[in-house]
Amino acid sequence: MTERDHATIARLLDQAFALLPVEQSLVDVAQPLLRWIGDGWACGDLTVADEHLVTQELRGRMLRMLTDTHGGVNGVAVLMCGPGERHDLGLLMFGILLRADGWEIAFLGPDTPWSDAVSLASRLSARLVAISVAMEEHADALRAAFAEVELPADFRIVVGGAAACPVLAGDLGVHYADHDLPKAVRELNRLAS
Ligand code: B12
Numbered sequence: 001m002t003e004r005d006h007a008t009i010a011r012l013l014d015q016a017f018a019l020l021p022v023e024q025s026l027v028d029v030a031q032p033l034l035r036w037i038g039d040g041w042a043c044g045d046l047t048v049a050d051e052h053l054v055t056q057e058l059r060g061r062m063l064r065m066l067t068d069t070h071g072g073v074n075g076v077a078v079l080m081c082g083p084g085e086r087h088d089l090g091l092l093m094f095g096i097l098l099r100a101d102g103w104e105i106a107f108l109g110p111d112t113p114w115s116d117a118v119s120l121a122s123r124l125s126a127r128l129v130a131i132s133v134a135m136e137e138h139a140d141a142l143r144a145a146f147a148e149v150e151l152p153a154d155f156r157i158v159v160g161g162a163a164a165c166p167v168l169a170g171d172l173g174v175h176y177a178d179h180d181l182p183k184a185v186r187e188l189n190r191l192a193s
Contacts, residue, residue, distance in 0.1 A: 075127035087134035
């Protein structure tokens with residue numbers, strides 16, 4: 001990737017986030033871009049440095065969207081990746097859509113100990129905790145972490161991400177959230193109402 005490619009991607013991202021509705025900018029721009037980076041990296045067309053550079057460009061813009069000050073009428077949602085899990089971009093997108101839908105978001109990001117997240121969610125009187133797992137080994141780590149903490153009754157818990165499935169959700173005793181983010185937001189609002 002050349003300096004010009006990088007500048008073009010940054011400019012297109014600025015335009016997309018400024019001009020498109022939130023959902024469209026995530027589904028039609030951010031997700032395909034991440035898929036392109038992932039494929040390019042996997043087949044050797046992009047270096048790890050290219051992948052990190054574009055990922056950080058996107059991440060910075062999405063974090064700004066998440067900290068936008070509106071929202072909060074639906075209550076607090078705590079968003080975290082399970083123990084060991086560092087892939088948090090899908091969760092970040094989910095947080096932006098929830099925020100746009102009226103939730104206040106406490107975004108904890110990667111690799112969060114489950115017991116700490118539970119006590120934070122209680123302190124914040126959260127209505128929802130959403131956990132992301134992208135890799136199988138981190139799904140197993142989450143199962144182990146859940147085995148050590150009694151499941152709190154004060155908030156709903158959902159699990160989503162590439163390594164999440166209804167079986168994992170059943171093992172944990174929580175709800176499964178779909179990979180399709182707009183659909184996940186709709187289901188979650190139904191669950192929380
Ligand atoms: C960017 C990236 C990284 C970045 C992550 C940056 C970040 N802050 O997220 C960094 C460099 C840190 C990284 C590290 C690693 N990575 Co990586 N990474 C990727 C890459 C290229 C893109 C991931 C991504 O963001 N995808 C886009 C998002 C939007 O998709 P998504 O995560 O699936 O999320 C979607 C849904 O699942 C949903 N979703 C996600 N979470 C949640 C939660 C809820 C509640 C809901 C409702 C929905 C939802 O939202 C999205 C909507 O479509 C993928 C390749 C790929 N093709 O995906 C590899 C990939 C995921 N990584 C992989 C690997 C192996 C690693 C490392 C082990 C590499 C290494 N040797 O160090 C480490 C592990 C780190 C760790 N401990 O977690 C493998 C995983 C293989 C596997 N299934 O086990 C992949 C698939 C690459 C590959 N082909 O081998 N990685």
